[in-house]
Amino acid sequence: MKYIAIFLLAWMCSIKVGQDLYACKNARITLFSSAPIEDIDAASNSGTSVLNTATGEIAFSVNISSFKFKKSLMQEHFNSEYLESDKYPRATFKGKMQQAINPAQNGTYPVNVTGELEVHGVKQTRTLPGTITVNNGNISLNAEFMVKCADHNIEIPKIVFHNIAESIKITVTANYSPAK
Structure with missing residues (x-):
């Protein structure tokens, strides 16, 4: 009987932890660059993310060649000359929300997440704005921010300088489910 009580207590604790973890396996990440000659627009629907609502930690990863x-x-x-996706196959972000959210309370939560953005092998500490929406247990995240090519050693040849903007707008949309 003692072992059953310990097992049940451990099981209930694991449920609590599990309820704090949410995952997204198909985050939509877009990039957009407006330049005088031609706009550059690309999207990936294969970004992955994990959100821990108890600690506020969040992580994202996207395969560069999926754009x-x-x-x-x-x-x-994009893959061979600028992002060199064979050499640097993923872009990642790992950070912590500065504001708490309540996954049991419907609402829209503006958040700022401070963490490390790694693109093209270069890590940079950033604070990125976003919005988390909780609707009947469903959690979604939307974020929009700029990434400067120079900050991540992404070289733009002078011959195509007018074709590519120095900063790229990144938009992220993720819909989370409880992690299993």
Whole structure:
């Protein structure tokens, strides 16, 4: 009987921990660059993310080669010449929300997340704004921020300088489910 009580207590604790963890396996991450000659627009629907509502920790990862462009040549140059996806296959962000959210309380929570953004092998501490929405137990995140190419040693050749902006707008949309 003593072992059953210990087992039940351990099981109930694991449920509590499990209820704090949420995962997203298909986050939509877009990038957009407006330049005088041509806009650059790409999207990936294969970003992954984990959110711990108890600690406020959040992590994202996206495979660079998963971004799809309207023009195949643009996609090829993005992967081979600019982001060098063979050498630096993923972009990641790991951080902690500065504001608490209550996953049991419906609402919209503006948040700032401070953490480490790694793109093109270069890590940079950033505070990124976002919005978390809780609706009947469903959690979603939306964020929009700028990334400067120079901050991550992404070189833009002078010959195409007018084709690519120095800063790229990143938009993230993630819908979370309880982690299993």
